[in-house]
Amino acid sequence: MNSPSNEAITQYKEARPPPIASVGIIGWLRHNLFSSVSNTILTLVSIYLLSIAIPAIVDWVILSSQISGDTRFDCKVEGACWAWIDQRLGQFLFGFYPASERWRVVIAFILLFPALIPWLTHGIPGQRYLRWFSVAYPVIATILLAGGFGLQEVPTDKFGGFMLNLIVGLSGIVLSLPVGIVLALGRQSKLPLIRWFSIGFIEAVRGVPLITLLFVSNILLPIFLPPDVTLDSIIRVIIMVTAFASAYMAEVIRGGLQAIPSGQYEAADAMGLNYWKSMRLIILPQALRVSIPGIVNTFIGLFKDTTLVIVIGLFDILGIANAMVSNPDWLGLSTETYVFVAAFFFAVCFSMSRYSMWLERRLARQRH
Amino acid sequence: MDKRKINNPDNHARVIEIEGLNKWFGSFHVLRDISLSVDQGEKIVICGPSGSGKSTLIRCVNFLEEHQEGQITVDGLELTGDLKNIDAVRREVGMVFQSFNLFPHLSVIENCTLAPIWVRKTPQAEAEELAMEYLDRVKIPEQAHKYPGQLSGGQQQRVAIARSLCMKPKIMLFDEPTSALDPEMIKEVLDVMVDLADSGMTMLVVTHEMGFAAQVADQIIFMDEGQIVEQNTPTEFFDNPRSDRTKLFLSQILSH
Numbered sequence: 001m002n003s004p005s006n007e008a009i010t011q012y013k014e015a016r017p018p019p020i021a022s023v024g025i026i027g028w029l030r031h032n033l034f035s036s037v038s039n040t041i042l043t044l045v046s047i048y049l050l051s052i053a054i055p056a057i058v059d060w061v062i063l064s065s066q067i068s069g070d071t072r073f074d075c076k077v078e079g080a081c082w083a084w085i086d087q088r089l090g091q092f093l094f095g096f097y098p099a100s101e102r103w104r105v106v107i108a109f110i111l112l113f114p115a116l117i118p119w120l121t122h123g124i125p126g127q128r129y130l131r132w133f134s135v136a137y138p139v140i141a142t143i144l145l146a147g148g149f150g151l152q153e154v155p156t157d158k159f160g161g162f163m164l165n166l167i168v169g170l171s172g173i174v175l176s177l178p179v180g181i182v183l184a185l186g187r188q189s190k191l192p193l194i195r196w197f198s199i200g201f202i203e204a205v206r207g208v209p210l211i212t213l214l215f216v217s218n219i220l221l222p223i224f225l226p227p228d229v230t231l232d233s234i235i236r237v238i239i240m241v242t243a244f245a246s247a248y249m250a251e252v253i254r255g256g257l258q259a260i261p262s263g264q265y266e267a268a269d270a271m272g273l274n275y276w277k278s279m280r281l282i283i284l285p286q287a288l289r290v291s292i293p294g295i296v297n298t299f300i301g302l303f304k305d306t307t308l309v310i311v312i313g314l315f316d317i318l319g320i321a322n323a324m325v326s327n328p329d330w331l332g333l334s335t336e337t338y339v340f341v342a343a344f345f346f347a348v349c350f351s352m353s354r355y356s357m358w359l360e361r362r363l364a365r366q367r368h
Numbered sequence: 369m370d371k372r373k374i375n376n377p378d379n380h381a382r383v384i385e386i387e388g389l390n391k392w393f394g395s396f397h398v399l400r401d402i403s404l405s406v407d408q409g410e411k412i413v414i415c416g417p418s419g420s421g422k423s424t425l426i427r428c429v430n431f432l433e434e435h436q437e438g439q440i441t442v443d444g445l446e447l448t449g450d451l452k453n454i455d456a457v458r459r460e461v462g463m464v465f466q467s468f469n470l471f472p473h474l475s476v477i478e479n480c481t482l483a484p485i486w487v488r489k490t491p492q493a494e495a496e497e498l499a500m501e502y503l504d505r506v507k508i509p510e511q512a513h514k515y516p517g518q519l520s521g522g523q524q525q526r527v528a529i530a531r532s533l534c535m536k537p538k539i540m541l542f543d544e545p546t547s548a549l550d551p552e553m554i555k556e557v558l559d560v561m562v563d564l565a566d567s568g569m570t571m572l573v574v575t576h577e578m579g580f581a582a583q584v585a586d587q588i589i590f591m592d593e594g595q596i597v598e599q600n601t602p603t604e605f606f607d608n609p610r611s612d613r614t615k616l617f618l619s620q621i622l623s624h
């Protein structure tokens with residue numbers, strides 16, 4: 001068999017199915033959970049820990065919990081006391097927005113989906129028209145939330161709760177991507193002034209904690225504005241959060257730009273595409289694709305940072321929670337309250353993370 | 369030399385005129401006093417050892433590289449820093465690269481229609497028709513809706529050629545178009561190039577495929593250390609190389 005043979009084979013071997021043990025559930029289990037001694041030990045330890053944790057959590061959250069009552073003194077159970085939700089849910093969601101007008105916030109929230117979805121995926125019926133709707137959405141939402149055009153005016157200092165987190169977070173997300181792109185391109189510009197400005201902005205903003213930026217925003221922003229213009233504090237927060245996130249965004253995208261081989265630039269140049277067209281059609285689509293994990297990471301960070309609005313006197317969902325746990329009626333319920341708040345953030349951030357994974361998979365399929 | 373003059377009487381347009389071209393990368397003198405003129409329909413093959421400045425020379429023709437001294441005139445337009453001329457020249461000059469440089473995020477047909485649509489303002493339907501025509505010509509119409517990553521190297525290079533042709537260029541530049549290919553794919557690309565040569569395209573080709581050079585070139589240029597060492601018709605070039613450097617080069621590349 002091992003000796004060289006002078007003859008070529010005359011008959012090719014037929015393809016066979018793989019051995020049973022490598023496919024199906026058993027194959028999967030064996031390959032992933034019990035492939036070696038250490039892997040098997042890890043699997044068993046994990047099963048043991050989960051078997052302790054899951055029943056305890058379910059018990060605390062659901063089985064031994066209580067949902068009725070007017071103060072914490074009505075809660076007589078071992079588990080969680082959810083009695084405050086009934087009273088306080090409105091504040092957690094809407095802050096001090098007048099109860100009779102909260103339907104407007106709900107409508108603005110519902111309209112958010114047709115405004116966002118056409119940008120997140122392909123093949124939606126009427127996608128082109130929906131995108132025009134998206135462009136109009138910020139105006140529609142502003143009118144719905146703040147009033148005007150026959151709707152009762154609601155001053156923005158009444159905005160609060162999770163609604164405030166969503167407003168600041170989504171505005172920051174939508175604005176920081178384009179600003180980040182411009183800064184990233186600016187940082188690579190051949191024109192020194194543009195390059196220096198971009199580098200200066202990125203380094204200055206990145207080098208300072210967001211909380212500091214928020215504190216100084218009422219000193220900093222008026223420098224760039226005409227003297228008689230005063231900014232609403234929510235607008236101020238959105239500007240600062242956007243500036244902060246776009247500095248990180250710029251660096252993430254710069255990484256993506258550096259991953260594009262120089263041949264792509266050359267091919268675009270050789271075809272006669274000008275700078276903006278080659279960026280828009282050739283370079284950025286590829287650079288952004290490479291940067292998706294970093295971009296989403298920045299989005300998630302930004303969204304969680306919206307809780308910092310508390311330092312300029314706004315009450316987001318966390319601010320409301322802080323206020324509630326120091327209220328004598330509900331004193332001591334901090335675990336319940338913060339778990340509840342965490343669930344909101346987790347839902348949004350986890351959705352973003354899953355979306356980005358789905359998007360990466362879809363784009364990868366397209367390539368190969 | 370003489371053959372070209374006979375084949376190209378004076379009424380044939382001069383499409384590229386290079387005079388006294390000098391270029392430096394930093395302090396490195398990469399192109400030294402290059403003069404070269406190319407008539408419409410002429411095919412010029414450029415060969416020479418690696419690092420001799422072949423790529424740099426043809427990249428100067430569409431201003432991917434900026435020169436410091438001398439004049440380059442393409443289709444009557446002089447290449448200076450003037451962006452308008454550069455754009456105009458790039459519309460008339462197609463380029464095929466060693467590493468294909470297809471756009472991986474676009475399908476084959478989108479690669480081909482991009483420049484016609486965005487640079488020439490061709491309507492999309494017309495651009496697609498044109499693209500299919502050229503994909504047909506490079507013999508891969510059936511791959512039109514695949515992505516570059518799904519094609520073999522030879523197929524990718526043929527798409528790259530079709531993509532350039534979709535701009536209906538007057539001049540085509542090739543920078544070692546077959547050097548990155550597996551041996552069995554070189555022929556399919558060369559066949560397409562021979563076809564293109566037969567159709568009367570003006571071509572500047574950097575290549576070491578001497579069979580191709582012998583078949584289609586009007587002139588072969590041998591470069592070394594940033595200079596044109598020798599320029600001749602294929603017959604003279606192969607049978608009667610003048611410089612020792614050329615002889616050595618030919619013996620090296622023809623021996624395998």
Ligand SMILES: Nc1ncnc2c1ncn2[C@@H]1O[C@H](COP(=O)(O)OP(=O)(O)O)[C@@H](O)[C@H]1O
Nearest residue numbers: 393394398416417418419420421422423424425
């Ligand atoms: N962008 C560049 N910067 C500095 N040196 C370069 C650059 N491009 C090419 N060179 C140098 O110029 C010389 C000629 O390069 P090139 O024209 O690519 O040669 P060839 O194509 O004949 O192999 C080489 O020595 C190469 O290292």
Ligand SMILES: [Mg+2]
Nearest residue numbers: 422423424544
């Ligand atoms: Mg080269």
